[in-house]
Amino acid sequence: MATVGLVERSRTVVFDLGEVLVSSGEVLPLLAAEVGVSPAEFATAYWPGRPAYDLGGAPEDYWTGVVRALDREPDPALLRRLVQLDSAKWSTLPQASADLLAHVRGRGIRLAVLSNAPAPLAAAVRAAPWSAVVGHLVFSAEEALVKPDPAIYARADATYGTEPGDVIFFDDKPENVAAARAHGWDAHVWAGATAALAALER
Numbered sequence: 001m002a003t004v005g006l007v008e009r010s011r012t013v014v015f016d017l018g019e020v021l022v023s024s025g026e027v028l029p030l031l032a033a034e035v036g037v038s039p040a041e042f043a044t045a046y047w048p049g050r051p052a053y054d055l056g057g058a059p060e061d062y063w064t065g066v067v068r069a070l071d072r073e074p075d076p077a078l079l080r081r082l083v084q085l086d087s088a089k090w091s092t093l094p095q096a097s098a099d100l101l102a103h104v105r106g107r108g109i110r111l112a113v114l115s116n117a118p119a120p121l122a123a124a125v126r127a128a129p130w131s132a133v134v135g136h137l138v139f140s141a142e143e144a145l146v147k148p149d150p151a152i153y154a155r156a157d158a159t160y161g162t163e164p165g166d167v168i169f170f171d172d173k174p175e176n177v178a179a180a181r182a183h184g185w186d187a188h189v190w191a192g193a194t195a196a197l198a199a200l201e202r
Contacts, residue, residue: 013111013168013200014114015170022089026094045067053118054116059079063082083120086120091121091127109200111133136156147180149179169187
């Protein structure tokens, strides 16, 4: 079989979004400033309700909970700003990630994304120019499944048109990587772009 240097042409490289292609350090400080608290304080309110939001929960419900946990009033205008800012920042690739995707795609390798993400963020990624080079995007809110549920990896294979042995996957959470490996994917805990390229070379 012909190869393209990094991996075989038939393979599909799948990236998580949050903490892989985009760091929370690019997002949470701006959201915290919008509410008027420190990033550390904001994080304590931001993460607990996120799984339900990623599973398809209503934006108003999630952000009302975040704002109230920070002892702020859930003003509708504030909630709208938080939804928009959260989606815009998580869907904006830093240059290093854009370069990584361009490098991998330039070798003729298929790209895909599998992310636990709420519906507004999924829509923002689909509208972002960079996502046009990604063959398939699978988001938890659209599938009503979240990693590490085994079913989401099978759903992703169906979307990508792959068999488990075709997929190389990068995710920041060890439990998501373990579930992907159990499904049959060649999965790796994210340790940065350089480490990812080294894993693809191997």
